[in-house]
Amino acid sequence: MTSEITLFVNPSAGRGRGARAAGPAAGALRAAGFDVREVVGADAADALAGARAAVAGGTRALVAVGGDGLVSLALQAVAGTGTPLGVVAVGTGNDFARVNGLPVRDPAAAGAVVAAALSAGRTRSLDLGRVEGGPGGPGAPRWFGTVLASGFDSRVNDRGNRMRFPGGRFRYDVAMLAELAALRPIRYTVAFDDTDERELEATLVAVGNGSSYGGGMRICTDARMDDGLFDVCVVGPCSRTTLLRVFPRVYRGTHPGHPVVTVHRAARVRLSAEGVTGYADGEPIGPLPLTAATVPGALRLLV
Structure with missing residues (x-):
């Protein structure tokens, strides 16, 4: 397990909000003392391969920056692995974030939630x-x-x-x-x-x-x-x-x-x-x- 956090980014989410959200989210994590790298795939399969490689490599957390589609893709990488998932919801529907009481379309606030949770070792176990x-x-x-x-x-x-x-x-x-x-x-x-x-x-x-x-x-x-x-x-x-x-x-x-x-x-x-x-x-x-x-x-x- 490394101290590095992996941002899993969909640049097209919410008509470009995903690309714009990566900066504030990464900024909140870096301000809390975390190293951050990004995974952006050429397509869904390429992005998922990158996310799975990050998880296999021991990333401290995978943070999905996008909408429900990207969260769904992130689940394929982290489910059952023990690697925690963070969500920066900037898509159209954002149902996963809403159901779990996470910030929606506020990447700085969402990044701060992820940073605070990592610092405190706080996660919620979900089915x-x-x-x-x-x-x-x-x-x-x-x-x-x-x-x-x-x-x-x-x-x-x-x-x-x-x-x-x-x-x-x-x-x-x-x-x-x-x-x-x-x-x-x-x-x-x-x-x-x-x-x-x-x-x-x-x-x-x-x-x-x-x-x-x-x-x-x-x-x-x-x-x-x-x-x-x-x-x-x-x-x-x-x-x-x-x-x-x-x-x-x-x-x-x-x-x-x-x-x-x-x-x-x-x-x-x-x-x-x-x-x-x-x-x-x-x-x-x-x-x-x-x-x-x-x-x-x-x-x-x-x-």
């Missing part, structure tokens, strides 16, 4: 979700911190990611309207823990290690990141009118009171549905079937 493909599913296991989304919300993401116009978050508003027009229930096969598989029709199924996604939508309202369980929010079949009534309640976290919404708690969830992509921490991880399991204490977060 992470670990996702694997279903029988014969491709791809390596992937870690996530907040929510594994599938259904209507993931289809909005699919459509938004294919669109080139309009830009910014408005693109996803347009994508949502288009998906509303095509709204139809999805037939899932679901199993919680060791129970038998069951079939159900739903608009979406969200598996929450943390409570929110999409920039403050509290889809899994009561999910805690340290209880060893997921909160699984199932929005059943509903009309466009009903979905539009339920949707605003997600921001307040009051939607579980609606008859179309049910919540389950489990440490392991298996999901299968045809033509549905899973998104974890806002990042596409592949088509269902997928299996998610909680891993208690997989992350040490600097707070």
Whole structure:
């Protein structure tokens, strides 16, 4: 273990806020007496390779400077290693930081939190979700911190990611309207823990290690990141009118009171549905079937 801190930077986060935030964050750490180096990759794979090399080399901490996408990438490097993670949240949604009470879009303050936590040896032990493909599913296991989304919300993401116009978050508003027009229930096969598989029709199924996604939508309202369980929010079949009534309640976290919404708690969830992509921490991880399991204490977060 060295005394060096590694800043893991996404220069494009928040329309360039990531690059601008690296300076104040590094300044706060250096002012506290820490040596700082940066890892900036040519692409996601290159950046992750650099982060993993820093962790393997014994960096004292990995500090993600960017949005939820970069935090998700950082989790792939630090999960289960004991290397603590710091977060300087300067992206668009910043759900991971919000859920954990960390500064948002204030890189100097976030850097100061990380520096103080390192100086005091203060971390919080958190669970992470670990996702694997279903029988014969491709791809390596992937870690996530907040929510594994599938259904209507993931289809909005699919459509938004294919669109080139309009830009910014408005693109996803347009994508949502288009998906509303095509709204139809999805037939899932679901199993919680060791129970038998069951079939159900739903608009979406969200598996929450943390409570929110999409920039403050509290889809899994009561999910805690340290209880060893997921909160699984199932929005059943509903009309466009009903979905539009339920949707605003997600921001307040009051939607579980609606008859179309049910919540389950489990440490392991298996999901299968045809033509549905899973998104974890806002990042596409592949088509269902997928299996998610909680891993208690997989992350040490600097707070």
